[in-house]
Amino acid sequence: MPARVLLCWYRSVRLTQKLGDVMAGQSKKMAAALAAVSLYLQQEEAAAAQELQASQKKPESFEFNQWGQSGRQEMMAMRKLIQLRAFTRF
Numbered sequence: 001m002p003a004r005v006l007l008c009w010y011r012s013v014r015l016t017q018k019l020g021d022v023m024a025g026q027s028k029k030m031a032a033a034l035a036a037v038s039l040y041l042q043q044e045e046a047a048a049a050q051e052l053q054a055s056q057k058k059p060e061s062f063e064f065n066q067w068g069q070s071g072r073q074e075m076m077a078m079r080k081l082i083q084l085r086a087f088t089r090f
Contacts, residue, residue, distance in 0.1 A: 012036065
């Protein structure tokens with residue numbers, strides 16, 4: 001987490017420097033405010049992209065359930081007996 005904060009601070013400083021060079025005649029406060037807004041918008045876009053990627057992940061595979069397997073096997077065996085007409089009334 002601290003590395004992310006450090007990276008955000010570094011980006012903020014770089015954006016402030018770039019905007020400061022462009023807007024040499026204006027105050028540093030204006031450049032810092034614009035850099036902060038720009039950084040905020042970039043973070044929102046990154047969060048939206050990350051959320052989109054997270055929603056596109058494959059679902060987890062199902063675990064083997066012995067009780068479920070046993071139940072399905074019993075249903076198939078019963079259907080086989082019915083198809084063979086092993087029961088007179090069903």
